Amino acid sequence: MPKQNTVFKDAYNRCLRLLVVGESLPSEPELCSLLGVSRTTVRSILSQMVEAGLIEWNKRSKSVQRLPVKTDYFPEHETSxxxxxxxxxxxxxxxxxxxxxxxxxxxxxxxxxxxxxxxxxxxxxxxxxxxxxxxxxxxxxxxxKGFTRQFAEELIDVREMFELKSAAAFAALPTDDPAWAELEALRRAHVEVLADIDSRYLEFSELDDRLHRLIQQASDNRFIIDFYDIIAIVFHYHYQWNKANARERNGKAILEHLDYIEALKTRRPEAVEAACRLHLSSARLSLMQSLATAA
Amino acid sequence: MPKQNTVFKDAYNRCLRLLVVGESLPSEPELCSLLGVSRTTVRSILSQMVEAGLIEWNKRSKSVQRLPVKTDYFPEHETSxxxxxxxxxxxxxxxxxxxxxxxxxxxxxxxxxxxxxxxxxxxxxxxxxxxxxxxxxxxxxxxxKGFTRQFAEELIDVREMFELKSAAAFAALPTDDPAWAELEALRRAHVEVLADIDSRYLEFSELDDRLHRLIQQASDNRFIIDFYDIIAIVFHYHYQWNKANARERNGKAILEHLDYIEALKTRRPEAVEAACRLHLSSARLSLMQSLATAA
DNA sequence: GGGCTGCACATTATCGACAAAGAACACAGA
DNA sequence: TCTGTGTTCTTTGTCGATAATGTGCAGCCC
The missing domain is CATH 1.10.10.10 (Winged helix-like DNA-binding domain superfamily/Winged helix DNA-binding domain)
Structure with a gap:
């Protein structure tokens, strides 16, 4: 069977959440950009919704008939x-x-x-x-070749080179660059998670990813930006299955991030470099330790 | 048709060059490592050579009957x-x-x-x-995304970071590391080509590749080493079709290489860094200029 | 005993086929 | 005139099939 229709199923599920009884769905092109798929797929979704009795569809009118129930959704494993x-x-x-x-x-x-x-x-x-x-x-x-200590060392060495360069570039960004606003938004998000760290420490991964990607972006260098994909996937999967000391580790890292963000805001190269080095060597240490216990 | 048998044809051609009238070809396993293919392929080659009357094959004896002529070879385009x-x-x-x-x-x-x-x-x-x-x-x-100036800048920025690091690592290599011997061999090769630069300047590409790969190797970091593949392919194809000023450019680069090699031999970090920077910025300039004329 | 050959088998590289998903275009409705 | 729809066509993602190539084992020769 060529191609599972996962794009369709995933978009269908997401489209279900847009249904509001009494209202009508927006136009096809609008749904396209909302769901990020082509019109062909949107039309398949609409047809399917008609069949399920969720909407009535006649040209421009797509009036919602009922709210979706659990069984209307495709099972999640079929959508990836x-x-x-x-x-x-x-x-x-x-x-x-x-x-x-x-x-x-x-x-x-x-x-x-x-x-x-x-x-x-x-x-x-x-x-x-x-x-x-x-x-x-x-x-x-x-x-x-294996996820060995050697691999981790090589990965982190390059990461340090790149991140130092990116962080310096970030600090040199013009004051009106949108990145500064994003940085501030991220800072707030950090503070929020920190305030409720005991129950929200798992959200750190996402913050980590966002912060570092934002910084790499400033390098304006595709090789540096692309390299972060490697870091991300390795950290993502590794920590997904090695949650030892996660609460403590993440709490500490959030504090480091906040320092790092403050340093960036000063725009002073030495302060940025110091905070960056501090955070990276701490991240290196965590990874190495969790590797040691894993092996 | 699944799989052109290019491995076979290429190995066959290379095997033809091993034929010496009166002698016998080595054993199958030996031919395998000589040609870098499996025994199955070696045996196909031997069968084909029998059919072409090139050898007589009976168990361990594979006596050569005649020298190959031009028509015995497979055309080159079928071997890639x-x-x-x-x-x-x-x-x-x-x-x-x-x-x-x-x-x-x-x-x-x-x-x-x-x-x-x-x-x-x-x-x-x-x-x-x-x-x-x-x-x-x-x-x-x-x-x-196109081979633009922007691309070239990004590529070379990373290259500089990596090469500086590798060169420093190279200088710190223990005195008995085989890399030093290779470096000396490379130096001699440079001198030889330089002595006859007018007719051999096209050999510079290969020297360039060998020298830089040797240096990257010292970093002992797979990401740095792999990155050189990108450099290599870009430079390879770019200069293959942009031969303007090649004689002059290559002559100058060989001299820089010799300086660079000498600097490495001193093992003094500052000398290495200086020579490395000099050569890289010159390489950057050449590339940018040839991009300007091309565009 | 150690390497070589003969043979049978496993795996890769490549192809064509086809459903899912995307894109183009003419027409219709506001 | 512009945006949305109906329709048709193109391209991608995935599969199974098959020749080329690699690998393992049993016996053979020095």
Whole structure:
């Protein structure tokens, strides 16, 4: 079966949330930009909604008949794209299960295990190879290089170089650059989470991602910005399955972030560099420690 | 037709050069490592050579009957792997022909134009996307970002960061590290080419590649080492089609390389950094100038 | 015993096919 | 005249199939 219709299902679910009894849905082009899909998909959604008795659809009028109930939604696991499924499965395997460096990776086996075609797995592996965790032997298998201490060191070394450069560029941004407003919004978000840290410490990951991406953006360099994808995916999956000391670790990191943000706001290069170094070396330490306990 | 047998043809051609009348070819495993292919392929080659009357093959004896003539070789264009063909065609298109940034790239069209299946083109584009010259819009086309001045600036900025770090690491290598011997060999190669610069200036590209890769290697960081692939491919194709002032440019660069090598040999960080900066900014200038004339 | 050959089998690279998703265009309604 | 709809066509994402290529094992020869 070519292509699961995950785009359709996901958009359908999101569209269900837009329904308000008595009102009419907006025009097709408007729904397109709202849902981020093409008109073809929007029209499929509308047809399906008619069939489910959710709306009546006649040309421009799409009047809502009833509110959706739980069973109207597609199950969540059917809404994630194939590559996401492959990524999750694969990351689970190499970050959790026995993932000795040097192990061979078999496209066919992986495909069978996940229940997808080989092409999808292949393309995933090619895309994933840029993260430096696997390597291709042409006409032969892939080799797992493993999420080792060595890997983490290399990753973080480059990260430090890039982030120092980006942070300096950020501090030099003109005062009216929108990034400053975003930075302030992020600062507030940090303060909010911090105020209720015991129950909200898990939200740190998202703050972390947003802050660092905002800073990298200032470098105006696609290689630096793209590199952050590697950091993000590694940290994301690693901490997703290693929650030891998460509360303490995240609380500390939020404080560092606040210092970092303050330093950026001063726009003084030395202050920025100092705060940046401090935070990064602390992040390095956390990662290394959690690697040590994992191994 | 799945898989052109380019591995076989290329290895066959290379094997032809090993034939010496009166002697016997080495054992199958030995040929494998000599040609860098599997035993299956080696055996196919041997069978084919028997058929062509080039050798007689009986178990361990593979006695050479006659020397190969021109017609024994497979034509060269049949020996390059599909991905190489796609890469060349594609690079030609975006570095030479009209390659306005923002242009859409069409997998199907590209595949038809090159005469290959869509899968191969797709996989190439995915692999190639890490070079930052194209970007994917999921469920839609690829966007060409173009080999612009902006791109070149970003590329070279990162290159400088990395190379400075690698050069420093190189200077700190223990005296008995094999890299020092390689460096000396490279220095001699530079001197040789320089002595006959008027007729051999085109060999500079290869020297350049070898020297910089050797230096990056010292960083012991896969991200730095892998990044050099981007530099290499961009410089390779760009200068392949922009040979203006090549003699002069390469002559100057060789001299810079020699200075750089000398500086490394002193192992003094300041000397290394100075020579490195000098060479890199000169390389940046050349690239920018040739971009200006091209545009 | 250690390396080589013969053979059977596993895996990769590539293709064409097809449903899902996107894009183009002419017409209709405000 | 402009925005929305109906329709048609193109392109992408995914699959299974198949030749090329690689890999493992049992026996053979020095």
């Amino acid at each position: 794209s194939l590559s996401d499924v492959i990524e999750r499965t694969f990351m689970k395997r190499i970050l959790m299960g026995g993932a000795e460096p040097g192990m061979q990776i078999n496209e066919l086996e992986l495909a069978r295990e996940i229940g997808v075609g080989t092409t999808s797995v292949r393309e995933f592996l090619i895309r994933f190879s840029r993260f430096g965790l696997i390597e291709k032997r042409p006409n032969s298998h892939w080799v797992l | 792997s599909l991905s190489d063909v796609i890469e060349r065609t594609f690079m030609k298109r975006i570095l030479m022909g009209g390659a306005e940034p923002g242009m859409q790239i069409n997998e199907l069209e590209l595949a038809r134009e090159i005469g290959v299946g869509t899968t191969s083109v797709r996989e190439f584009l995915i692999r190639f996307s890490r070079f930052g010259l194209i970007e994917k819009r999921p469920n839609s086309h690829w966007v060409l």
